[in-house]
Every structure is written in C-alpha cells, then in structure tokens.
Amino acid sequence: MNVNLLDLKAQNGALEPELQEAFMRVLRSGHFILGPEVDRFERALAEFTGAKHALGVSSGTDAILVALMALGVGPGDEVLCPSFTFFATAGCVARVGATPVFVDSCPVCFNLDLRDAARRMTPRTKAIIPVHLFGQAAEMEGVLGLARHHGLRVIEDAAQAMGATYHGKQVGTLGDFGTISFFPTKNLGALGDAGALLTNDTALFERAKILRMHGMDPKYYHQVVGGNFRLDALQAAMLSVKLPHFNGYTAARRRNAALYTERLAQLADVEVARAEDCGCATSGAGEPNARIILPVAYPANGHIWNQYTLRVTGAGRRDAMRAYLTSRGIGSEIYYPLPLHEQACFASLGYKPEDFPWAHRLAGEVISLPIYPEIPAEQIEQVCAVIADFLRA
Ligand SMILES: *Cc1c(COP(=O)(O)O)cnc(C)c1O
Numbered sequence: 001m002n003v004n005l006l007d008l009k010a011q012n013g014a015l016e017p018e019l020q021e022a023f024m025r026v027l028r029s030g031h032f033i034l035g036p037e038v039d040r041f042e043r044a045l046a047e048f049t050g051a052k053h054a055l056g057v058s059s060g061t062d063a064i065l066v067a068l069m070a071l072g073v074g075p076g077d078e079v080l081c082p083s084f085t086f087f088a089t090a091g092c093v094a095r096v097g098a099t100p101v102f103v104d105s106c107p108v109c110f111n112l113d114l115r116d117a118a119r120r121m122t123p124r125t126k127a128i129i130p131v132h133l134f135g136q137a138a139e140m141e142g143v144l145g146l147a148r149h150h151g152l153r154v155i156e157d158a159a160q161a162m163g164a165t166y167h168g169k170q171v172g173t174l175g176d177f178g179t180i181s182f183f184p185t186k187n188l189g190a191l192g193d194a195g196a197l198l199t200n201d202t203a204l205f206e207r208a209k210i211l212r213m214h215g216m217d218p219k220y221y222h223q224v225v226g227g228n229f230r231l232d233a234l235q236a237a238m239l240s241v242k243l244p245h246f247n248g249y250t251a252a253r254r255r256n257a258a259l260y261t262e263r264l265a266q267l268a269d270v271e272v273a274r275a276e277d278c279g280c281a282t283s284g285a286g287e288p289n290a291r292i293i294l295p296v297a298y299p300a301n302g303h304i305w306n307q308y309t310l311r312v313t314g315a316g317r318r319d320a321m322r323a324y325l326t327s328r329g330i331g332s333e334i335y336y337p338l339p340l341h342e343q344a345c346f347a348s349l350g351y352k353p354e355d356f357p358w359a360h361r362l363a364g365e366v367i368s369l370p371i372y373p374e375i376p377a378e379q380i381e382q383v384c385a386v387i388a389d390f391l392r393a
Contacts, residue, residue: 003370003379005331008184010374011249012191015241019191022237032233034213041236042196044243045180049162051173051198053205056231057212060159060181060195064092064129066229067155067177067197070207073098077126080152082112083339084359085131089157090340093129099349101125102341104356107287108278109298110309110366111138113358118146127153132161132171134335134368135187135253135306136297139278140166140174147175155179158198162188163250165302172198177208182239187253187306188246194235252373253305256380260308260369261294263384267391272296273311291317291391307335311365318365324390325367330383333368 012019026037038056045054057063073079075097081089083102090100104116110133117128128147130138140156147154154175158164162180164171172178178198182190199205210217215226264270271290275298293311297303312318318334325332339359341351353360369383 001379001382002329003331003375003383005333005368005370006185006372007374008189011189011372014374015245018241019238022241023234026234026237029233033230035233037233037236037240038231041231041240041243044240045196046198048243048246049170049173049178049198051170051178052200053198053202055197055199055205055208055212056236057195057197057229058231059193060179060183060186061088061092062227062229063159063179063181063195063197064088064155064157065095065227066208066211067179068092068096068098068127069211069226070204071127071153071155071176073126073153076124078122078124079127079129080112080117080120080125081129081157082131082133082359083341083356084110084336084362085133085157085340086159086336087340087343088159089129089131090346094346098126099124100340100346102339102351102356102359104358105133105362106278107311107358107362108273108275108296109136109138110134110295110362111136112143114139114142114146116356117143121146121150125150125152127155129155129157130175131157131159132164134295134309135161135164135304136295137161137164137166137171137301140171144174159183159195160186160306161304162186163246163302164304167300168302173200176201176204182235187249187304188239188242190235191238192232192235194231194239196231249373250304253371254303256371256373256375256377257295257297257303257305257308259377259380260371260384263381264292264294264310264387267292267388269391270294275299292387305371307368308371309335309366309368311362312367313365318367321387321390322367324393325383325386328386328389330386331370334363334366335368336366337363339363
C-alpha cells in the first residue's frame with residue numbers, strides 16, 4: 001500500500017458539516033474581507049497562544065513582511081536569520097530593502113546557532129529572525145539575551161511551530177512579533193493562504209494593523225506605505241472551525257513521532273540525536289556515529305512535530321534512501337535541499353557554500369517522513385519496515 005506524505009482530505013473531511021456551515025454563513029453574510037469572522041478568529045488565536053494581540057493577514061510570508069515594515073527595517077539594515085530555513089524568512093528581509101545576514105544551524109535542533117549569530121553581528125544589525133524549524137523552539141533565552149545586549153528587534157518565524165512551547169511559553173509570544181502560517185500543510189491549515197502576527201506590544205500591533213490595509217488611517221488618508229495584507233473572512237471562518245481541534249492534532253503528531261523513534265531506534269546504525277550535543281548555546285555539537293540520526297525534542301520544549309526530519313549520513317545516502325522509499329510507494333520530502341546562502345537570488349551577497357558548514361551539510365542529509373495527524377499507525381510501521389530494508393540492502 002502507498003503511504004502519502006500528507007492527506008489533507010482526512011482532516012478536513014472529518015469536519016465537513018461544520019466547515020460547510022461556516023462557508024454558508026460567510027456566503028450569506030456578503031462580508032468577505034476582514035470583518036466579524038476575522039475579528040472572532042483573531043480573538044480566539046490570541047487566547048490560544050497567550051499573546052496580547054493577534055492580527056490575521058494574507059499569509060505567513062506577509063506576516064514576516066508586515067513585522068519587518070512595522071519595526072522600520074529597511075535599506076542599510078542587516079537582519080540575522082538562519083540559512084537553513086524556508087525561503088520566506090530571508091526573502092522578506094530582501095523585499096524591504098535590508099540585507100539578510102545568514103547564520104549557521106545546529107545539527108541537533110536544526111535551529112540557528114547562537115554563537116555564529118553573535119559572530120556575524122555588526123553595527124548595522126537591526127533585527128534577528130529565529131525560526132522554530134520543524135515545530136521545535138529555537139534557543140530563545142539566548143536569542144533574547146543577544147537582542148537585549150545589542151538592541152536588536154526579534155521576529156520569531158513560528159510558521160511551522162504554532163502551539164510549540166519554550167519553557168512553558170508559546171513560541172511567537174517571546175519576541176517583538178511572532179509570525180504564523182496557515183498554509184494547508186502547517187499544523188493549523190486553512191483552505192488556502194492565510195497567516196497571522198502575534199505581539200504583546202500594543203503600539204506595534206496598531207502599526208501592523210494599519211500596514212495591513214495600505215497604511216490607511218483614516219480611510220483614504222495614508223500616513224505610511226503599506227500593502228494589501230488582509231485575511232479573507234472565509235479563511236478565518238474555516239480556521240475558527242479547526243482551532244478547537246488543534247490540541248488533538250498535536251497529540252496525534254506526538255504519538256506518531258514517538259512511534260517512529262521507538263521503531264527506528266531499534267535498528268542497528270540508527271541513533272537518536274542527543275539533546276546535550278546541541279551546539280546552539282553551549283560548547284558545541286558532538287556527533288553520534290550512526291547512519292541515521294533521529295530527531296529529538298528537548299526537555300524544555302513542547303515540540304509540535306510539523307515535520308519528523310531525520311539525518312542520513314554518508315555521501316549520497318540520503319538521496320539513495322529517498323529513491324528507495326519512492327520505489328516502495330512511500331512519500332517523503334526534503335526540507336530543504338539548498339540552503340539560502342547558496343541560492344542564485346542571493347549570489348550578490350558573496351557567500352561560499354562552506355561559509356555555513358552545517359546548513360550546507362544538513363541540506364544533503366535531511367529527509368522528512370509522513371507524520372500528519374491522521375496517518376494510520378500501520379502506515380508508520382510500514383515506513384519503518386522499508387527503512388529497515390534499506391539499511392540491510
Ligand atoms: C511556510 C513558511 C513560511 C511562509 O508561510 P506562507 O503562509 O506559505 O507564506 C515562512 N517561514 C517558514 C519557516 C515556513 O515554513
């Protein structure tokens with residue numbers, strides 16, 4: 001039987017009557033952009049995350065863009081962000097005219113290496129964007145300490161990590177802004193593009209809200225140049241149906257991750273990454289000497305497992321494993337095959353592949369397995385059996 005990387009129909013199908021009802025409510029209201037549905041979802045999201053304010057926007061990418069605009073980041077400014085992340089993190093920095101300054105990643109938690117971030121600081125550094133990659137919090141105490149010490153603004157890219165916690169606090173609520181994506185494959189998926197900003201700072205919230213609608217305040221009078229970053233009422237209504245189920249989705253993802261780890265760790269040459277090897281804030285990463293290294297959730301973190309991403313070591317081995325999985329009908333994905341410092345669009349920044357050794361190496365080693373909440377346990381067993389076959393082959 002084939003195992004799909006994702007099955008969005010399973011989750012939305014289970015809620016079909018409620019989603020239909022919400023759709024009809026919006027259809028009959030005739031109110032399609034912002035309005036009461038968006039207000040209601042923003043209140044529910046603020047309550048869920050513990051943020052003082054939540055602002056619904058058009059996508060997770062636009063959330064980052066609006067955050068940068070609200071913080072006044074622009075030409076001449078440098079913004080620290082990981083090289084090993086989705087493009088949007090750095091793309092938004094470039095779009096406001098600032099310069100992304102890349103930072104290497106930790107091979108254990110996959111998040112930005114704080115010692116490297118400290119090294120790349122200059123008098124022009126204006127902000128830092130930690131990304132909570134794959135659903136696990138970055139080392140925020142270190143990020144916030146660095147930011148305080150150098151007067152930097154902090155935007156948490158929590159696109160993959162809504163609901164994840166760091167020492168009991170929700171990610172996205174620790175910096176100046178947190179940004180969330182409701183892209184259909186994220187842990188809370190809309191039925192199209194959608195995103196949100198979180199902040200505890202009322203002045204920043206007001207600024208972001210004005211920027212969301214062309215910098216207009218009052219109507220047709222523009223104090224600043226903003227854009228159309230509005231959230232559709234329809235997406236807000238769909239998200240309001242799904243939000244009450246979010247903790248159930250997270251519990252299922254955690255069960256799935258635990259099952260993968262339990263089964264795969266039994267195989268010869270497979271080891272779980274060691275939290276104590278995390279190089280982000282401490283002395284540096286050690287390395288298990290294994291062919292496959294499994295992901296680990298740190299004790300202080302509530303991991304929400306947007307991805308279950310393992311490392312396959314040895315030249316060409318990851319690609320060989322992916323081809324093997326594909327040949328046996330098993331879906332997988334590479335998040336991400338080329339780090340941002342090696343992307344053609346950033347060539348003018350003058351980085352060399354080896355400038356970020358871990359980002360470069362991780363791009364060749366990582367592979368993400370199917371972990372969506374509704375995947376049957378037997379399918380996870382099947383994936384693990386195929387990986388066992390691959391290691392024997
Ligand atoms: C998905 C994602 C985004 C962008 O979100 P969209 O809603 O697709 O615009 C930004 N950053 C990271 C890390 C992401 O995974």
